[in-house]
Amino acid sequence: MFGKKTQNYKNEYLIGQIDEKMNVIGCPICSLTDKAVHDYIDALFYENVNDPVERTNFVKGHGFCPKHLKMVENHLNAHPELGILGVNILYHDLFNYIEKSLDEIGGKFGDGCELCKIEKKAEQRYLELFSEFFSFPDRREKYAQSVSMVCLRHTYMLREIKGFEFNAFLKIQKEKLARLKKDMEEFIRKSDYRFSHETLTPMEGQAWKMLSKFLE
Ligand SMILES: [Zn+2]
Ligand SMILES: [Zn+2]
Numbered sequence: 001m002f003g004k005k006t007q008n009y010k011n012e013y014l015i016g017q018i019d020e021k022m023n024v025i026g027c028p029i030c031s032l033t034d035k036a037v038h039d040y041i042d043a044l045f046y047e048n049v050n051d052p053v054e055r056t057n058f059v060k061g062h063g064f065c066p067k068h069l070k071m072v073e074n075h076l077n078a079h080p081e082l083g084i085l086g087v088n089i090l091y092h093d094l095f096n097y098i099e100k101s102l103d104e105i106g107g108k109f110g111d112g113c114e115l116c117k118i119e120k121k122a123e124q125r126y127l128e129l130f131s132e133f134f135s136f137p138d139r140r141e142k143y144a145q146s147v148s149m150v151c152l153r154h155t156y157m158l159r160e161i162k163g164f165e166f167n168a169f170l171k172i173q174k175e176k177l178a179r180l181k182k183d184m185e186e187f188i189r190k191s192d193y194r195f196s197h198e199t200l201t202p203m204e205g206q207a208w209k210m211l212s213k214f215l216e
Contacts, residue, residue, distance in 0.1 A: 011129075011132065014129050015129060015132060015133050017032055017129075018032070018126075018129060018130060018133045018139075019133075019139070019142075021148050022142055022143060022146040022147075022148045023146065023147065023148070024147070024148060025147045025148070025149075025206060025209055025210055025213060026148065026149070026151075026210075026213040027149065027150050027151035027154055027213060027214070027216075028126075028130065028148050028150065029123065029126045029127060029130055029150060029151070029154045030151055030154065030213075030216070032122070033119060033122045033123045033126055036118065036119070036122035036125075036126075037068075037071065037115055037118055037119050037122065038071070038075055040115065040118045041071065041072055041075045041115070042075065042079065042082070044086070044090075045075075045076065045082045045083075045086040045087060046082060046086075049086035049087075049089055049090050050089070054090075054114075055089075055090060055093055057114045058090055058093060058094070058114060059093050059094060059097065060112060061110065061111070061112030061113050061114050062094070062097060062107075062108055062109050062110060062111055062112060063091070063094050063097075063109050063110050063113070064110050064113045064114070064115055065109075065110030065113040065115070065116055066110065068110070068113055068115035068116065068119075069110070071115070072087065072115075123157075127154065127157055127158060127161055128161060130150070130154075130158065131158065131161045131163065131164040134164065134165065134168075134169060135165070140168070140172070143172065144172045144175065144176070147203070147206070147210065149173075149176050149180075149210055149213070149214055150169075150173070151213065151214050151215070151216060152214055152215060155169075155170075155173055177214075179203075180207050180210055180211055180214075183201070183203050183204045183206075183207035184204075184207045184208065184211070186200075186201075186204045187200065187204040187205065187207060187208075190204070
């Protein structure tokens, strides 16, 4: 019983993370998954880089995939306090494999990327959490009215989540898209000099960003 209660608190905390994303343009699942990977990268270079398991996984996965190499680069650029000794130690482990690949054309890199695995796990967790979030009527309504919008890729993926009320969700997604379309049309209309005295709403100015993130 105690365990169940703890579990509830934990979920409540996690669902709170989705709550916070309701004021932010973009997909809450993308954004939280992205953050989970950045947190992992942060811990890796803060203290885990000497962990033999991490280093073995890195070599076994033939390094990171191109997307995650870029993500690590961006992370280290944004966090100079982490230094670059860790990344040198980690990446240096790959030299044997790189050198061999030059002799045997067709070496695969990042095909078992550890960060892809972390990302996949986090993504699944947040898909399930969104499903739980959506089961509360007040939160569902909040989502419907918010600037937040689950992207197309995650819309498809939510269909596969057991117990998720997909049809109700799809209805909201369609309403959001219709609103977006209208906001864009209004922006275009008001850009005409004949109507330029009409003020733009904040959403009309942001519609293109919302659509871009929806398709990202
Ligand atoms: Zn997404
Ligand atoms: Zn990857």
